[in-house]
Amino acid sequence: MQRIARLRTLSGAKALLALKCFATWSVFPLMRQYLDGSTSSSLNEVRLGREKFGGETHAYSVAWADHEIDAVLTHGDKIIFNSLAQLQRFGDKARAAGKPVGLRVNPGVSNSPYLLADPARPNSRLGESDPDKIAAVIGQLSGLMFHNNCENRRFEHFDEMLGHIEQRFGHLLAQVQWISLGGGIHFSEPGYPLEQLAERLRRFAGRHGVQVYLEPGEASVAGAATLEVTVLDVGFNGKPLAVVDSSIEAHMLDLLIYDYSARIEPNTGEHETIVGGKTCLAGDLFGTFRFTRPLQVGDRLSIEDAAGYTMVKKNWFNGVDMPAIVVRRLDGREEVVRAFGYDDYVGSLS
Numbered sequence: 001m002q003r004i005a006r007l008r009t010l011s012g013a014k015a016l017l018a019l020k021c022f023a024t025w026s027v028f029p030l031m032r033q034y035l036d037g038s039t040s041s042s043l044n045e046v047r048l049g050r051e052k053f054g055g056e057t058h059a060y061s062v063a064w065a066d067h068e069i070d071a072v073l074t075h076g077d078k079i080i081f082n083s084l085a086q087l088q089r090f091g092d093k094a095r096a097a098g099k100p101v102g103l104r105v106n107p108g109v110s111n112s113p114y115l116l117a118d119p120a121r122p123n124s125r126l127g128e129s130d131p132d133k134i135a136a137v138i139g140q141l142s143g144l145m146f147h148n149n150c151e152n153r154r155f156e157h158f159d160e161m162l163g164h165i166e167q168r169f170g171h172l173l174a175q176v177q178w179i180s181l182g183g184g185i186h187f188s189e190p191g192y193p194l195e196q197l198a199e200r201l202r203r204f205a206g207r208h209g210v211q212v213y214l215e216p217g218e219a220s221v222a223g224a225a226t227l228e229v230t231v232l233d234v235g236f237n238g239k240p241l242a243v244v245d246s247s248i249e250a251h252m253l254d255l256l257i258y259d260y261s262a263r264i265e266p267n268t269g270e271h272e273t274i275v276g277g278k279t280c281l282a283g284d285l286f287g288t289f290r291f292t293r294p295l296q297v298g299d300r301l302s303i304e305d306a307a308g309y310t311m312v313k314k315n316w317f318n319g320v321d322m323p324a325i326v327v328r329r330l331d332g333r334e335e336v337v338r339a340f341g342y343d344d345y346v347g348s349l350s
């Protein structure tokens, strides 16, 4: 949070929390001291942002429905449309409600290592890409949103892509008041050249006469939480195995859909062990880790980096109990802010 606040001060850019990455609202009172507001990908998120986060509330969705639009315009300060067709359908309503209107632009380049998460994938539905078509409606727009980074750890790469955006859409940038550059920039990691990024953003804003917005999701919460699990059984099948009281399908779905391993630290001992979940899914595996001694029933393990895209995907697969949400306060106190039981389980199935 402090790094984000520093970037805001140095660059003049505003930062909005992307709620799809992290929507654990019990810690919003702390986070809003460092951020300007929130951005969203659905009506539920816009409303959560308005009611629980406060500050500036951007409303974006890949597609709004007719029955949602009035509520979206009530809760959002700005509305960002994903397509010219959505702009045409709802633009007049937004202007009548006095809400500034933005459009998502797809610059056709990205750095995503995963096709699944690549907004510039072939035949992408995420944003408009033809500068001439956008120019034709520019008078209706107060801003443009570009979101084409995903886990981008290299400033040089960000810089290059921003250059590409300026080259292709430069004549449009000067005609709006604000530009959102989306999320996916991992500037909160140690070693990221924050000052260089700030300088680049400041120059970008000055050259085009715009207010810049950033929408950090992952960068807001990277490394901020762990998933605490307990070993229920140990065994051996060619390699030592352990089963824990959790599941990647139920609790850390990203590991499954992007096919990568969880992180457990340190990972340097002599006892290599496969750690798996307790569901019936054969590939429900957190990964293979090196422990300093053989695991035993009752051992507790900490899965690192469990905040982003994890706490918002609790889908009760196989009826596995949800992890409680525990907030470590700044004074070190740990507070169970929510625990889940059978009633919640039954209530979630409707």
Ligand SMILES: *Cc1c(COP(=O)(O)O)cnc(C)c1O
Pocket: 018, 020, 021, 060, 147, 149, 150, 151, 182, 183, 184, 185, 215, 216, 217, 218, 219
């Ligand atoms: C997902 C998303 C973000 C947040 O991305 P992170 O990689 O978590 O920083 C921001 N803006 C938009 C439009 C998104 O779709």
